[in-house]
Amino acid sequence: MLKDEKQKVAIFGLGYVGCVTAACLARLGHHVTGVDRDVAKVQSVQAGLSPFYEPGLQDLVSAGLEARLLSATTEWGPALADADIALVCVGTPSERNGNLGLDQLRRTMCQIRDSLAGRTKRLTVAIRSTVFPGTCEELTETILGGHPEVRVVCNPEFLREGCAVVDFMQPSLIVVGGADADAVHSVARLYSALKVEPALVSLRTAELIKYACNAFHAVKICFANEIGTLAASLDVSAEEVMQTLCSDGKLNTSAAYLKPGFAFGGSCLPKDIRALNYRASRLDLQLALLESTLPSNQQHLIRALDRVLDLPVERIGIIGLAFKENTDDLRESPAVALLENLIGKGRNVRVYDSHIQLHAIYGSNRNFILDAVPHIGRLLTRTPEDLLGWAEYLVITQRPSPDLQFRIDESALPVLDLTSSHGLARSAVAVGTFA
Numbered sequence: 001m002l003k004d005e006k007q008k009v010a011i012f013g014l015g016y017v018g019c020v021t022a023a024c025l026a027r028l029g030h031h032v033t034g035v036d037r038d039v040a041k042v043q044s045v046q047a048g049l050s051p052f053y054e055p056g057l058q059d060l061v062s063a064g065l066e067a068r069l070l071s072a073t074t075e076w077g078p079a080l081a082d083a084d085i086a087l088v089c090v091g092t093p094s095e096r097n098g099n100l101g102l103d104q105l106r107r108t109m110c111q112i113r114d115s116l117a118g119r120t121k122r123l124t125v126a127i128r129s130t131v132f133p134g135t136c137e138e139l140t141e142t143i144l145g146g147h148p149e150v151r152v153v154c155n156p157e158f159l160r161e162g163c164a165v166v167d168f169m170q171p172s173l174i175v176v177g178g179a180d181a182d183a184v185h186s187v188a189r190l191y192s193a194l195k196v197e198p199a200l201v202s203l204r205t206a207e208l209i210k211y212a213c214n215a216f217h218a219v220k221i222c223f224a225n226e227i228g229t230l231a232a233s234l235d236v237s238a239e240e241v242m243q244t245l246c247s248d249g250k251l252n253t254s255a256a257y258l259k260p261g262f263a264f265g266g267s268c269l270p271k272d273i274r275a276l277n278y279r280a281s282r283l284d285l286q287l288a289l290l291e292s293t294l295p296s297n298q299q300h301l302i303r304a305l306d307r308v309l310d311l312p313v314e315r316i317g318i319i320g321l322a323f324k325e326n327t328d329d330l331r332e333s334p335a336v337a338l339l340e341n342l343i344g345k346g347r348n349v350r351v352y353d354s355h356i357q358l359h360a361i362y363g364s365n366r367n368f369i370l371d372a373v374p375h376i377g378r379l380l381t382r383t384p385e386d387l388l389g390w391a392e393y394l395v396i397t398q399r400p401s402p403d404l405q406f407r408i409d410e411s412a413l414p415v416l417d418l419t420s421s422h423g424l425a426r427s428a429v430a431v432g433t434f435a
Contacts, residue, residue, distance in 0.1 A: 010083040014041040018089030024168040026064030033079040034072040045072035056165040080115045089128045109143040124183040126155040133204040153178030156210035174198040177206025226287040233283045260421035263301040263334035265323035317391025320398030321353040328355040330369045335397040352387040
């Protein structure tokens with residue numbers, strides 16, 4: 001846990017995020033000055049009033065003002081003069097084409113730049129506004145011009161209107177990202193009194209985490225609404241379905257299945273998604289999220305295929321043929337689809353899967369593989385050494401056992417790991433954390 005240290009903070013923007021952040025940081029004992037061009041907002045805070053309705057906020061504003069830990073001004077120069085940290089909380093509204101509008105953010109960064117003349121005290125600028133990955137780097141380069149006393153980090157907010165004060169004071173997630181460890185720790189210390197271990201990550205990771213969280217929330221809402229729509233059409237209690245679903249903390253409301261990797265397959269997920277979509281269509285229901293699931297999975301498989309086809313080698317060895325590790329189920333395996341496409345493209349491939357013995361599989365499992373790849377018997381290797389000794393490049397489609405991973409590492413062969421998000425990345429972006 002980081003040491004609790006009181007700091008001087010200038011907060012740009014006194015809207016929902018900025019004013020709540022200012023009042024709560026003052027409550028934690030920091031000296032906070034809020035800056036806004038809107039005279040009405042500044043006058044409200046100076047009078048001990050909240051500029052808008054948010055449960056609990058007015059009491060915090062009044063207490064911060066009384067304790068002389070909170071103030072507000074329209075003048076950014078004096079607010080920054082002795083500040084340790086500048087938190088930027090201005091809006092980034094949508095433009096007509098859906099892109100972020102960065103005018104307010106650029107204007108604020110220009111104000112900060114114009115206040116740096118003669119500054120010798122170090123300043124950390126923390127972007128709390130929601131911005132796309134790469135934005136902080138761009139603003140640093142184009143506006144701040146690499147000023148020696150300024151470091152830029154990203155500190156996204158996770159506040160919900162209507163319970164923003166509670167969300168701030170009882171956070172489930174605190175994120176600070178940047179390339180400068182001192183700057184990252186300085187911003188993280190603002191929240192040390194909250195007794196929540198912050199996630200200290202790279203700059204672009206912090207920017208994308210905010211989008212990932214909001215996208216996931218939106219997907220969850222749409223999913224619940226589509227299941228609710230289907231349930232209502234079937235005279236089933238949607239509340240009972242979703243309450244029961246949420247009671248499973250091992251698979252449903254957990255980190256299970258939330259690791260980027262290869263496409264899904266098997267005998268259950270594709271079949272059941274198809275059935276849901278078919279039955280919904282018979283009820284004249286359009287469930288866009290569920291309808292897009294299989295096409296999304298197919299696009300992920302195509303991206304993987306493109307990466308393998310780009311490999312500049314002749315002999316490609318594939319580790320894993322079943323739809324996931326520790327099974328011999330080949331039905332609708334994405335690895336089988338990958339293999340089928342590679343053969344169709346004329347690639348020279350062989351496969352190893354410790355659980356696949358062609359003579360031992362039968363029924364629909366055997367029929368599926370023989371229909372997809374009739375000559376699979378000639379492509380399967382009996383041992384990992386057979387594959388490692390033949391291949392020029394390895395493609396991993398399921399997580400290897402520790403023993404197999406050791407043999408792969410020992411072979412020193414180049415590897416394309418499709419079970420990792422890095423396996424599908426065409427260009428690597430440096431990431432890192434600060435302990």
